[in-house]
Amino acid sequence: MAEFYRFPHWALTTLVMAAALCIVFQTRAISYSIRRLPTGWVRRVENGMECAILGMLFLFAALLAQVQYGLFCGFLAPSAYGLVRQAVFLLTAVLGTTAAVGMELIWPFFAVGGAAVLLPLTETVTGPAYPVFFLMSMAFFLLRSVHICVLRRRELYTQLSSVSVKEAIDTLHTGLLFFRRSGELLLCNRSMEELARQMTGQPVQDGRLFQRLLECGPLCGGCAREVLGGQQVFRLPDSSVWSFSAHELPMGRQTMLLLTADDVTEHWDAVTFLARQNQALEQRGQELRSTIAHLQAICEAEEIARSKARVHDLLGQRISLLLRALRDDRQMDESLLLDFARSLPTALREDRTPSPAHRLEMLRETFQGMEVSVEFQGALPEDGAVADSFAEIAVECVTNAVRHGYATRIQFHFFQNDCWRMTVTDNGIPPAGPIREGGGIGGMRRRVRQLGGRMELYTVPRFRIELSVPKEAVEK
Incomplete structure (x- = not known):
């Protein structure tokens, strides 16, 4: 190390900093190496060699510090730490050779060659050229440490290891908590930690205690227990819903416990939506049943109102004529009064029942208030009996479609060729079996059948009724 005394102070300081940098990277490389899952004695020997190289780098730094100390004190000190x-x-040589033989690779021998610079014999043999070998060795170990750090980091996050397993578990959206029967934690991923903080306000410290708290303990504000499919779930302030399950995992003579947390928000939203839909359908069904049950009363009320209007019009016409005659101070003709009296019952009996077209219009207006669309295409038959029968059947078709098929749209199509025909279709639920x-x-x-026609029912592709009445049968 005597040749280093010729170096300027800044160069020695730079070398010391380089040695410190080598130590940092080598320490990081050892950390990555130890964190790999052990696979046998070869990997343990390799880790031991990395520790020996770290000790060698500390000796490099100690030798450079000795030179700086000698320059500071003003004397030339001989190289120390010979035995160490x-x-x-x-x-390093033993571990490197063993690792090279075990892994059947040559690169561990390079570390042995670099460590040879540390020998006092190498310093004596190389003489003035020793600083060159010293610097080459430091550069080699610096590059080697950086390379190992990159290699080991990639290995940890791409191959099976304790780090990769933990990283993979932490990326899961499902919460996982492994603990012993005593409550001692073994592994808790990030999702479970966040859930525990939201529900209890603190991280998980005891598995058994956390499990009991989930069963019957107090929860933080905004968290609530709910029931989904007969199972207890937890609704959090962010509107997410989680289901917790406990499982026993036999491991040798011991039994570990696994607590899982699954996000069932979509299932909860779907069930809630279906419940609201069922409630709305039930309410609408009650309204429809009530309307259908009172359909006859509605028709009767409509008929009474129409009859009252008819009576009002007829009596109003005659009373108006009588009042006019009285105002003119004229004597009413006896024959005219008798004609009014005789014709009044006949006039009241006229138009006693609504026409088929009017009945269809009443049907459409009645169900329109219940948000049921009744649509008519084409014209009713010219024959009054057929038209009246078609109108009567239309009322029954609409009633059945709404009551049994929960239909919201019923379509009637009237047309004629050699027969008077009526087709009825709806968007209701088709029958599950034979009608x-x-x-x-x-x-x-x-x-x-009384009109000489026939009626056919079809269930596919959707429910349909077809009626046909031959014109010849009606004319006869």
């Missing part, structure tokens, strides 16, 4: 330097070199004809469909079929 030989011991460190011997340890059992009750009083409604049976009554429709009897009414069509």
Whole structure:
């Protein structure tokens, strides 16, 4: 080391800083190497060699510090640490050779060659050229440490290791907590830690205590227990919903416990949405059932109102004529009064029942208030009996479609060729099986049969009723 006394002070300071940098990178390389999962004695020997190289770098720094101290004190000190330097070199050589043989690689021998610069014999043999070998050795170990750091880091995060396993578990959205029966924590990923802080206000410190708190303990503000599918879930302030499950994991003679937290927010939202939809459907179904049950009363009320209006119009016309005659102070003709009296019952009986077209309009307006669309295409048959039957059947079709199929749109198509025809379709739920004809469909079929026609039912691709009445049968 005597040749280093010729170096300027700034150069020695730079060398000391370089030695410190080598120590930092080598320490980092050792950290990465130790954090790998052990796979046998070869890896342990390799880790030992890295520790020996770190000790060698400390000796490099100590030798440079000795030179600086000698320059500061003003005397030339001989090289020290002779036995330690030989011991460190011997340890590095043994571990490096063993690692090279075990891994069947040659690169550990390069570390042994670099460590040879540390020997006092090398310093004596090389003489004035020793600083060159010293600097080359330091540069080699610096580059080697940087390379190992990059290599080990890539290995930790791309291959199976304790770091890669923890990193992979931390990236999971599912919360995981491993602990012993005593409550001692073994592993807790990031998702579970965040959940614990939101629900309890503090990190998980005891697995058993955290599990009991989930079962019946107090929760932080904004967190609430809910029930989803018969299982307890937890709703957090951010509107997310989580389900916790406990599992036992036998490991040798011991049994570990695993607590998992699954995000069931989408399931919760879907169930909540379906519950609201079912409630709305139930309410609408009650309204429809009530409307259908009172449909006859509505029709009767409509008929009474129409009859009242008819009576009002007829009596109003006659009373107006009588009042005019009285105002003119004229004697009413007896024959005219008798004609008014005789014609009044006949006039009241006229238009006693609404026309088929009017009945269809009443049907459309009645169900329109329940948000059920009743649409008509084409014109009713010219024959009054057929038109009246089609109108009566239309009322029964709408009632059945709304009551049994929960339909919201019913379409009627009237047309004629050699027959008067009516087609009925709706957007309701099709029958799940064969149709059992009750009083409604049976009554429709009897009414069509009385006219000499026929009625057909179809369930695919959707529910459809087709009626046809031959014109010849009606004319006969």
